[in-house]
Amino acid sequence: xxxxxVPPEEKVSGGQAPTLGxxxxxxxxxxxxxxxxxxxxxxxxxxxxxxxxxARPVFFSAANFANLLSQGAAITVIAMGLVFVLLLxxxxxxxxxASGVCxxxxxxxxxxxxxPWYVAILGAILTGVVIGVVIGLLVAKIGxxxxxxxxxxxxxxxxxxxxxxxxxxxxxxDDPTIKKIxxxxxxxxxxxxxxxxxxxxxxxxxxxxxxxxxxxxxxAVEPMSVVTxxxxxxxxxxxxxxxxxxxxxxxxILFSQxxxxxxxxxxxxxxxxxxxxxxxxxxxxxxxxxxxNKEAARRAGINVDGIRxxxxxxxxxxxxxxxxIAASRQASVDPNxxxxxxxxxxxxxxxxxxxSLFGGKGRVLDAVLGGAVVAVIENGMGLMxxxxxxxxxxxxxxxxxxxxIDALSRRRAASAGLR
Amino acid sequence: MTDTPLLEVRxxxxxxxxxxxxxxxxxxxxxxxxxxLVGDNGAGKSTLVKCLGGIYSIDSGEYLFxxxxxxxxxxxxxxxxxxxxxxxxxxLCDNLDIVQNMFLGREIKSGIVxxxxxxxxxxxxxxxxxxxxxxxxxxxxxxxxxxxxRQTVAIAxxxxxxxxxxxxxxxxxxxxxxQTAQVLELVRRLADxxxxxxxxxxxxxxxxxxxxxxxxxxxxxxxxxxxxxDVTHAQVVELITAGRSGDLGLRQNGATV
Numbered sequence: 001x002x003x004x005x006v007p008p009e010e011k012v013s014g015g016q017a018p019t020l021g022x023x024x025x026x027x028x029x030x031x032x033x034x035x036x037x038x039x040x041x042x043x044x045x046x047x048x049x050x051x052x053x054x055a056r057p058v059f060f061s062a063a064n065f066a067n068l069l070s071q072g073a074a075i076t077v078i079a080m081g082l083v084f085v086l087l088l089x090x091x092x093x094x095x096x097x098a099s100g101v102c103x104x105x106x107x108x109x110x111x112x113x114x115x116p117w118y119v120a121i122l123g124a125i126l127t128g129v130v131i132g133v134v135i136g137l138l139v140a141k142i143g144x145x146x147x148x149x150x151x152x153x154x155x156x157x158x159x160x161x162x163x164x165x166x167x168x169x170x171x172x173x174d175d176p177t178i179k180k181i182x183x184x185x186x187x188x189x190x191x192x193x194x195x196x197x198x199x200x201x202x203x204x205x206x207x208x209x210x211x212x213x214x215x216x217x218x219x220a221v222e223p224m225s226v227v228t229x230x231x232x233x234x235x236x237x238x239x240x241x242x243x244x245x246x247x248x249x250x251x252x253i254l255f256s257q258x259x260x261x262x263x264x265x266x267x268x269x270x271x272x273x274x275x276x277x278x279x280x281x282x283x284x285x286x287x288x289x290x291x292x293n294k295e296a297a298r299r300a301g302i303n304v305d306g307i308r309x310x311x312x313x314x315x316x317x318x319x320x321x322x323x324x325i326a327a328s329r330q331a332s333v334d335p336n337x338x339x340x341x342x343x344x345x346x347x348x349x350x351x352x353x354x355x356s357l358f359g360g361k362g363r364v365l366d367a368v369l370g371g372a373v374v375a376v377i378e379n380g381m382g383l384m385x386x387x388x389x390x391x392x393x394x395x396x397x398x399x400x401x402x403x404x405i406d407a408l409s410r411r412r413a414a415s416a417g418l419r
Numbered sequence: 420m421t422d423t424p425l426l427e428v429r430x431x432x433x434x435x436x437x438x439x440x441x442x443x444x445x446x447x448x449x450x451x452x453x454x455x456l457v458g459d460n461g462a463g464k465s466t467l468v469k470c471l472g473g474i475y476s477i478d479s480g481e482y483l484f485x486x487x488x489x490x491x492x493x494x495x496x497x498x499x500x501x502x503x504x505x506x507x508x509x510x511l512c513d514n515l516d517i518v519q520n521m522f523l524g525r526e527i528k529s530g531i532v533x534x535x536x537x538x539x540x541x542x543x544x545x546x547x548x549x550x551x552x553x554x555x556x557x558x559x560x561x562x563x564x565x566x567x568x569r570q571t572v573a574i575a576x577x578x579x580x581x582x583x584x585x586x587x588x589x590x591x592x593x594x595x596x597x598q599t600a601q602v603l604e605l606v607r608r609l610a611d612x613x614x615x616x617x618x619x620x621x622x623x624x625x626x627x628x629x630x631x632x633x634x635x636x637x638x639x640x641x642x643x644x645x646x647x648x649d650v651t652h653a654q655v656v657e658l659i660t661a662g663r664s665g666d667l668g669l670r671q672n673g674a675t676v
Contacts, residue, residue: 213536214536217536217537217540218540219536219539219540219543220556280532280533280535281531281532281533282526282528282531282533285515285519285523285526285533286523286524288512288514288515288519289512289515289519289523289524291514292512292513292514292515293510293511293512293513295508295510296510296511296512296523297512297523297524299506299510300510300523300524300525301524301525302523302524360512360513360514361514413562
C-alpha cells in the first residue's frame with residue numbers, strides 16, 4: 001500500500017511561520033472561492049459614502065455621523081440576535097415586533113406604573129426571554145417551521161403592542177437614565193479617548209498573548225506584521241471615529257453637542273460579549289456545529305434541541321435591548337416601534353454583513369458592519385429626500401441583492417469544493 | 420491468535436418484530452488485527468455493528484470485552500468500553516475545521532473558555548501519530564477537504580479518544596483509487612498501533628489488502644470466521660453469496676462448521 005499521490009508540500013501544521021504574503025494569498029483564494037466574508041459590506045460602505053457625500057455634502061459631517069450611529073443602533077442590536085438564529089439556518093420574523101412589545105413593556109412600567117428605570121429594563125428583557133423560550137419550544141419541541149411560528153408571532157406581537165399601549169396612543173419615555181442610552185447620553189471627549197485607549201490596549205494585549213502562548217506550545221503563529229496591521233487598522237479607524245465624534249456638532253453654542261454617544265459603548269460591549277460566546281465557549285462551538293450538520297452534532301452528544309431553543313431566546317432578548325434603544329432614541333413608544341421595516345433592515349444588516357441564510361456561517365461583527373450599511377442607506381436616502389415609497393423599494397432591492405450574493409457565493413463555494 | 424479476543428459475542432440473536440435479522444451469531448475481534456466483516460446487502464452487517472455499538476439492544480447472547488462479560492445497553496456503555504463506530508455518512512461538520520470536528524462534543528476547556536491551543540496540539544499529535552501527511556493544516560475547514568481526507572479525519576477522531584475497538588463502516592465506498600489506498604494504509608496503521616479494527620467492506624481487494632481475519636455473514640448467520648491467508652478471493656465470494664464454500668461455511672442444515 002504505497003501512496004505516491006501526495007503533493008510534497010503538504011504537511012501537518014508544525015512550527016513553521018506563515019508569512020504576510022501567504023496570508024494575503026490565502027485570503028484572495030478564499031474570496032475567489034466564494035467566501036467573501038465582510039468584503040461586500042465594507043465595499044458597500046465605501047461606495048455608498050462616496051455617492052451620498054458627493055450628492056449631499058452634509059452627509060459627510062460630524063453631526064450626521066453621530067446621527068447615523070444612533071439611527072442604526074437599534075437595528076444593529078436586533079441584527080446581532082438574528083445572527084444566532086440565522087447560524088442555525090432558522091429565521092425569526094417576529095424580532096422587529098418583539099422589540100416593539102418589549103419597548104411597550106418598558107414604557108408601560110416606567111410611565112404608567114412609575115417603576116424605576118432598572119425594573120423597567122429588566123422587565124423588558126425578561127419579556128424578550130419569555131418570547132424566545134415560547135418560540136424556541138414551538139420550533140424545537142413541537143417541530144413547527146420557525147418561518148411559520150415567527151410569522152404568526154409577527155402578527156400577534158403587532159396586536160400585543162396595540163393592546164399594551166391602549167390603542168395607538170404614544171407613551172412618552174422621559175426617564176433620564178433611559179434617555180441617556182441613545183438620546184442625549186454622550187461621553188466627554190476625554191472619557192472617549194480613555195475608553196479608546198483601553199479598547200486598543202486590550203485588543204493588542206489579547207492578540208500578543210494569544211500569539212505568545214501559541215508560540216510557546218510550538219504551534220504555527222501569525223506573522224507579527226499581520227498582528228500589527230490588524231491592531232493598527234482597528235486603532236486608526238476607531239481613532240478617526242472618536243476624533244470626529246469629539247468635534248462640536250451643536251449648531252447653538254449654548255447647547256454643546258460633542259463626544260461619543262453612549263450607545264456606541266453599549267454596542268461595543270454586546271459585540272465583545274457575543275463574539276466571545278460564539279468563538280471561545282463550547283456553547284458557541286456547538287451552535288456552529290448544529291448549523292453546519294445537525295446529525296453530526298447530535299451524534300457528538302450535543303443537545304440539539306437545547307441549542308435551537310437558546311438561539312431564539314438570545315434573539316428575542318437582543319430584540320428587547322434593541323427595543324429599549326429605539327424607545328430611548330424616540331423618547332417614546334408608539335404602535336410603530338419595532339414595526340414597519342425594522343425587521344427587514346435587521347435581517348438585511350446580518351446578511352449584508354456576511355451571515356449566511358443557509359446556516360453555519362456568520363459572526364456578530366457582521367451585524368455591526370451590515371447595520372452600518374443599512375443605516376447609511378436609510379440616512380442617505382433621507383438626505384436625498386426620497387419618498388417613503390422609493391426608500392422601501394431601494395431597501396427591498398438591497399436585501400435581495402445581499403441574499404443573492406449569499407446564495408451565489410454558496411454555489412461558488414460548492415463548485416470550488418469549499419462546501 | 421491464541422490470546423483472548425478484545426471483543427467477542429457469542430450466540431447473538433436480534434429480531435425486529437417477526438423478522439430475525441441475526442441468528443446465533445458468534446463474532447470476535449482481536450487487538451492489533453483488522454477483522455473484515457463481509458456479507459451481501461441485508462446479511463446483517465449493519466445490525467451486528469449497531470449491536471456492538473449499543474445502538475440496538477441484543478435479544479439474547481453474550482457480549483464479552485477483554486474476556487469478561489459486559490452488558491451494553493446504549494451507545495454510552497459502548498463508548499465507555501472504548502468502542503467507536505465511524506459511520507459511512509461521515510459525522511463531520513463542513514463549517515468547522517479539523518480540530519473543532521475532532522473534539523466536537525468533547526471540547527477541552529479551561530474554565531468556560533475553550534482551550535483551543537491544547538486541542539490543536541493534540542489533534543496534530545494524533546494525526547502525526549497515524550502518519551497522516553495528507554492534510555496541510557489542522558486549521559483547515561472540513562469543507563475544503565477531499566473525500567479521503569474527510570475519512571481520515573473521521574478515523575483520527577475515533578483514535579483520539581483512546582478507543583480500543585474501531586468499527587469502520589465501508590470507509591472506502593465513495594473514494595477514488597489513490598484515496599482508497601491512503602485510507603487502507605491508515606486502517607492498517609490503526610491495527611499496528613494496537614487497536615482492534617473491524618472493517619466492513621464490499622470490496623474484496625480492500626479486504627485482502629488489509630484484513631488479518633475475515634468474518635462472513637450470510638442471511639443473518641455467521642458462516643465463517645477465518646484467517647485471511649487461509650482463503651482465496653473466490654472462496655470469500657462464495658461464502659458471501661451462498662453461505663458455504665467447500666468445507667467452509669454453513670452446512671445444509673444451517674449449522675456452522
